[in-house]
Amino acid sequence: xxxxxxVIGVGQMGADHVTRIARRIKGARVAVVTxxxxxxxxxxxxxxxxxxxxxxxxELIAAEDVDAVLxxxxxxxxxxxxxxxxDARKPVLCEKPLxxxxxxxxxxVEAEAAARAAxxxxxxxxxxxxxxxxxxxxxxxxxxxxxxxxxxxxxxxxRNAHTLPGFTDTMMVYDSAVHEVDAIHxxxxxQVTGVQVxxxxxxxxxxxxxxxxxxxxxxxxxxxxxxxxxxxxxxxxYEVRTExxxxxxxxxxxxxxxxxxxxxxxxxxxxxxxxxxxxxFVDAYDAEVQAWIxxxxxxxxxxxxxxxxxxxxxxxxxxxxxxxxxxAEGFVAxxxxxxx
Ligand code: ISE
Numbered sequence: 645x646x647x648x649x650x651v652i653g654v655g656q657m658g659a660d661h662v663t664r665i666a667r668r669i670k671g672a673r674v675a676v677v678t679x680x681x682x683x684x685x686x687x688x689x690x691x692x693x694x695x696x697x698x699x700x701x702x703e704l705i706a707a708e709d710v711d712a713v714l715x716x717x718x719x720x721x722x723x724x725x726x727x728x729x730x731d732a733r734k735p736v737l738c739e740k741p742l743x744x745x746x747x748x749x750x751x752x753v754e755a756e757a758a759a760r761a762a763x764x765x766x767x768x769x770x771x772x773x774x775x776x777x778x779x780x781x782x783x784x785x786x787x788x789x790x791x792x793x794x795x796x797x798x799x800x801x802x803r804n805a806h807t808l809p810g811f812t813d814t815m816m817v818y819d820s821a822v823h824e825v826d827a828i829h830x831x832x833x834x835q836v837t838g839v840q841v842x843x844x845x846x847x848x849x850x851x852x853x854x855x856x857x858x859x860x861x862x863x864x865x866x867x868x869x870x871x872x873x874x875x876x877x878x879x880x881x882y883e884v885r886t887e888x889x890x891x892x893x894x895x896x897x898x899x900x901x902x903x904x905x906x907x908x909x910x911x912x913x914x915x916x917x918x919x920x921x922x923x924x925f926v927d928a929y930d931a932e933v934q935a936w937i938x939x940x941x942x943x944x945x946x947x948x949x950x951x952x953x954x955x956x957x958x959x960x961x962x963x964x965x966x967x968x969x970x971x972a973e974g975f976v977a978x979x980x981x982x983x984x
Contacts (some may be wrong), residue, residue: 742956
């Protein structure tokens with residue numbers, strides 16, 4: 645029988661996940677939703693047969709008719725909600741980031757480790773969906789197989805058309821650059837040991853005090869360097885690119901992503917850029933959620949390719965160093981606690 649999923653937070657990403665589970669994911673259905681804005685939850689629930697609304701995340705997590713929980717609330721709520729799922733022994737797919745600071749992330753890691761010691765299974769999958777993007781997976785496998793030789797550099801780019809008002813430098817780090825931090829772990833399997841931030845003159849759409857674009861440099865424990873150009877108000881569209889520079893080859897992904905190029909009247913050519921991450925990574929999100937449901941069904945709870953709470957902690961520890969590097973000279977060292 646279908647796994648009954650409860651979705652916490654049905655804003656942009658949560659609503660997208662509800663539609664995905666209702667229409668495309670096999671072996672699961674959305675049983676319960678909740679949102680800070682009750683109206684929004686009612687509206688979304690009305691689009692899914694048999695779906696009901698509850699007032700609070702606590703109620704949803706405890707509900708008899710919820711087998712697994714998808715958290716899509718703002719990042720600052722993830723710690724408490726993820727810990728409540730672990731305490732209730734319910735598998736959870738938590739949207740990224742795991743937390744907005746390493747201390748909160750570590751609390752989740754510890755809670756999960758304690759539960760795992762008692763039951764033998766993990767509970768937390770973390771929504772770094774790029775791990776399920778086909779090009780990402782292919783590049784990682786090519787690097788692991790040595791197909792590119794010795795990697796010296798990764799050049800990453802992350803561009804959004806717009807961000808919501810109030811998107812600060814700290815949010816650029818913990819909400820946006822956090823994807824590239826996880827990409828480093830995914831592609832190279834190495835820890836980040838230091839971060840430097842370089843701030844060019846802000847673009848005309850940057851909010852007061854915001855440094856957009858920004859350039860982040862990461863150094864890994866093997867001495868590889870990763871550049872990350874972050875530009876979250878390009879006004880053009882959503883673009884995520886990766887270039888891996890190796891001694892036996894230079895591989896690039898994310899350039900075209902199946903886009904159609906049209907030659908137009910008047911002697912120009914071009915095509916559309918996805919407006920945001922939902923259309924750009926739709927296949928990756930589908931694969932991520934389907935793999936999560938399959939893992940719950942087979943009792944392993946966390947899919948092999950999925951990011952874990954530990955990945956979330958390491959990402960938060962690196963983001964802390966990046967946050968400090970915003971106002972420091974040179975590289976700031978990443979400090980991480982040992983894995984419990
Ligand atoms: C957002 O929270 C995401 O997760 C997107 O993938 C990312 O591109 C965007 O910059 C973030 O704000």
